Amino acid sequence: MTIRTIALALMLGVFAEFGLNDRVLAVEPPADAMAVASIDQALAQAQSRHLPVFVDFGAAWCHSCFAMRDHVLHGSRWEAFKKRFVLVESDADSDNGSSWMDRLKVPTLPTYVILNPDGTERGRIIGELPPEKFFQSLDMILSDAGSPVQRQARAQQGSMSDIAAIAQDDIDRFKDKDGMVWYQQLPAKVRVKAASDPVAGPVVALLQMRALGAQLGDVSARGGVVGTLRTLCRQQAEKALSFPSLGLRRFEAVRGLATCVAGLPLKQRRAILGPQLPALNTLLSRRVFGRDAGMVDLLDYTSKMEWIYQVMEAPTRVLEVQQAAIAAARGLLDDGHGGIDVRRNRSVAENLQIILDHAGEQAQRLQVLKALAAAYPDEYYYLNQYGAALVRAGEPAQALPFLERATRLAPSGQQMDVAEQHTRALMLLHRPQDAKAVVDAILKAHPHPKPGPETYELDRLKKMLEP
Numbered sequence: 001m002t003i004r005t006i007a008l009a010l011m012l013g014v015f016a017e018f019g020l021n022d023r024v025l026a027v028e029p030p031a032d033a034m035a036v037a038s039i040d041q042a043l044a045q046a047q048s049r050h051l052p053v054f055v056d057f058g059a060a061w062c063h064s065c066f067a068m069r070d071h072v073l074h075g076s077r078w079e080a081f082k083k084r085f086v087l088v089e090s091d092a093d094s095d096n097g098s099s100w101m102d103r104l105k106v107p108t109l110p111t112y113v114i115l116n117p118d119g120t121e122r123g124r125i126i127g128e129l130p131p132e133k134f135f136q137s138l139d140m141i142l143s144d145a146g147s148p149v150q151r152q153a154r155a156q157q158g159s160m161s162d163i164a165a166i167a168q169d170d171i172d173r174f175k176d177k178d179g180m181v182w183y184q185q186l187p188a189k190v191r192v193k194a195a196s197d198p199v200a201g202p203v204v205a206l207l208q209m210r211a212l213g214a215q216l217g218d219v220s221a222r223g224g225v226v227g228t229l230r231t232l233c234r235q236q237a238e239k240a241l242s243f244p245s246l247g248l249r250r251f252e253a254v255r256g257l258a259t260c261v262a263g264l265p266l267k268q269r270r271a272i273l274g275p276q277l278p279a280l281n282t283l284l285s286r287r288v289f290g291r292d293a294g295m296v297d298l299l300d301y302t303s304k305m306e307w308i309y310q311v312m313e314a315p316t317r318v319l320e321v322q323q324a325a326i327a328a329a330r331g332l333l334d335d336g337h338g339g340i341d342v343r344r345n346r347s348v349a350e351n352l353q354i355i356l357d358h359a360g361e362q363a364q365r366l367q368v369l370k371a372l373a374a375a376y377p378d379e380y381y382y383l384n385q386y387g388a389a390l391v392r393a394g395e396p397a398q399a400l401p402f403l404e405r406a407t408r409l410a411p412s413g414q415q416m417d418v419a420e421q422h423t424r425a426l427m428l429l430h431r432p433q434d435a436k437a438v439v440d441a442i443l444k445a446h447p448h449p450k451p452g453p454e455t456y457e458l459d460r461l462k463k464m465l466e467p
Contacts, residue, residue, distance in 0.1 A: 038096040039115075042088040046117040052142065053115040054085040057101060059092040060381035062109040063350035064128040064297055070347065071295055072131045081135065084142050085114065093413035107174050114141050123147055126172035128297055137165075158190045160200040167203040176211040183207065198245045205240035206249065209233055209256040216260065226263065233260035234272070241276065248287065248296070254280060255304040258311040270312050280305065284321070289328040298325050299351040306358065322359040326352065342371045353385070366393060373402060380409035380418060388421040396425040407438065415442060416457045423464050436465055 039055055046053045056073070058065035072078070090097040092109060100106075104113055104121060112125040123141030125134060144150065154162040163186070170179030183191065183204060194200040212233035219226055237257035240246060246253060254276045261272050284290075288301045302325040309317040329352035333340035342349035349372055356365035369386040376382050383406035390399035403422040410418040419442045426435035439461050449455045 039088050039090055039100050040096065042086050043115065043117060043119055046086045046115075049086065050117065052085045052117065052122055054082075054087050055100070055113045055115060056087065056089045057092050057097065057106055057109055057111045057113070058089065059109055060379050061350075062092075063299065063347040063354075065110040066350070067128055067295075067297065067347035068110050068134075070345065072129070072134050077131070077135060081138060081142075091411060093411040095412055098413050105173075108172070112138075114138075121148075124169075126169065130295070156186065156190070158187075158193065160194060160197045163190070163194050163197075163200040164203045167200070167207045171203070171207055171210060176207055176214060179207050180211045198243060202240045202243040202246050202249060202253075205236045205243075206252060206256065209236035209240060209253070209260070212236060213256055213259045216263075230260055230263065248283060248301075250276075250279060250283060251301055251304045255307055258308045262311050266313055273308060273312055277308075280308075284324065289324050293328045294332050294345060294348065297351070298329055298348065299354055301325075302351075302355055302358075319359065322355055325355050326359065326361070326364075329355065340368070340371065342368065342375050346376075362389070362393070365389065377405075378409060380406045380411070380414065383409070384414075384418045384421055387425065391421060391425050391428065396428040399425050400429070412445070415445060416454070416461065420457070420461060420464070423461060427464060432465065439465060 039053070042053045042055075056065075058069075090100065092098060092101055092106075104124075106113065108126065110127065114122045114124065116122050122144070123137075125137050125141070129137070141147065151159075151162045151166055155166055163183075167179055167183065170176060170182070183194075186194070194204055212229055216226055216229045216233055219229060234257060237253055237260055240253040241250065241257070254273065257276065258269075258273055261269050264272075284301070284305070288296055288298065302321055305321045306318050309315070309321065329348050330340055332348045333342060333344050333352070335341040335344075340349070340352075349368060353365050353368040353372065356362075356368065366386075366389050369382065369389050372379075372382040373386040383402045387399040387402035387406060390396070390402070399421075403418070403425055406418045407415075407422050419438050423435045423438050426432075426438065442461060443458065446454065446458060449458050
């Protein structure tokens with residue numbers, strides 16, 4: 001190993017240790033390659049090496065991002081793939097990451113975008129996926145077989161796998177309406193085949209269910225006629241549920257069905273949703289809270305069940321699901337001494353604290369947040385969450401050191417949120433001048449706020465200083 005290679009390895013270790021917002025780790029770089037700090041610099045390196053760029057958009061608050069890095073983006077298979085691109089891990093809260101998310105219209109995390117060296121998009125993978133599906137999609141994109149243009153062309157020719165992939169991509173991007181417009185433009189014979197195909201059928205039905213559910217909400221808000229839309233929405237949900245291949249997407253289908261029928265009388269809602277519960281409960285016990293608990297998004301499935309039971313007006317069942325999720329998470333984090341070790345699975349620990357919040361278990365949640373803040377002392381997010389929870393628990397003095405550190409560490413995109421908690425603690429401690437200094441620093445850092453949420457947040461900060 002050369003001195004230059006050793007130096008580069010040490011540099012990468014330092015970057016990992018201190019968690020830079022955007023960093024590139026290029027496998028087997030040329031002798032003059034240097035780790036870069038932004039997507040723009042990654043593109044410059046990609047142009048010189050004639051490779052695409054793999055952008056891993058994540059954030060400190062994204063539990064699914066940690067799950068993907070723990071279960072998918074590691075190991076020999078991932079290392080082999082990294083030789084095919086320049087990798088940049090981009091913090092969605094950093095200036096560079098936020099700018100590129102806007103430019104690429106990234107709506108959710110985690111999202112993995114593969115860029116050509118000229119900055120144009122080659123393809124993307126959205127959400128928390130199992131390894132096999134992730135690597136299959138990535139291989140298709142890197143070989144150009146998964147590019148949007150090629151997929152669209154194959155879909156027009158009747159490729160069921162490509163129709164399913166395009167429909168799922170529209171679902172993941174929250175572009176249900178656009179997806180339906182695209183689907184209706186496919187040849188009629190292709191749509192007829194897709195409607196009953198075991199691969200395309202359930203995804204297309206879910207896409208239509210979601211689009212109709214959104215329309216149902218719109219016309220309900222305007223006082224329009226909803227009967228026809230409700231019927232169509234329900235039909236698509238039940239069509240998706242008719243496919244044995246639906247798997248864990250059954251939760252999405254039943255949640256959508258609950259949305260479709262939410263405006264019906266309670267007796268009808270229960271009659272429609274009740275028959276779906278045995279299959280969901282089996283999936284919960286055997287997979288979500290069972291053998292797959294460490295590999296799936298516990299919060300996502302718990303939230304879907306919460307909504308279904310809320311529509312059925314069954315609060316006891318909501319609590320039962322929450323408690324089962326809490327037990328599953330605690331089992332995964334068990335330290336062997338009657339407590340939990342949040343470092344065993346960071347994603348599960350983050351899920352646990354949110355589910356505890358849903359369940360109203362604030363004392364337990366405070367303990368989990370305390371453990372997360374101790375385990376990750378350089379992560380502003382956990383410091384801020386723990387500090388905010390302490391303030392709500394009536395302990396602003398105990399919260400202050402955590403909020404002060406969170407204020408120093410927070411990226412620009414999260415400074416206002418952290419400042420709000422910090423200011424609240426100081427005002428509760430009757431330190432208005434110190435609170436004003438925090439607010440003044442934020443105002444100085446944002447001299448020209450964007451109209452909308454940013455302006456609203458700054459106005460709210462200033463009002464917190466009022467007696």
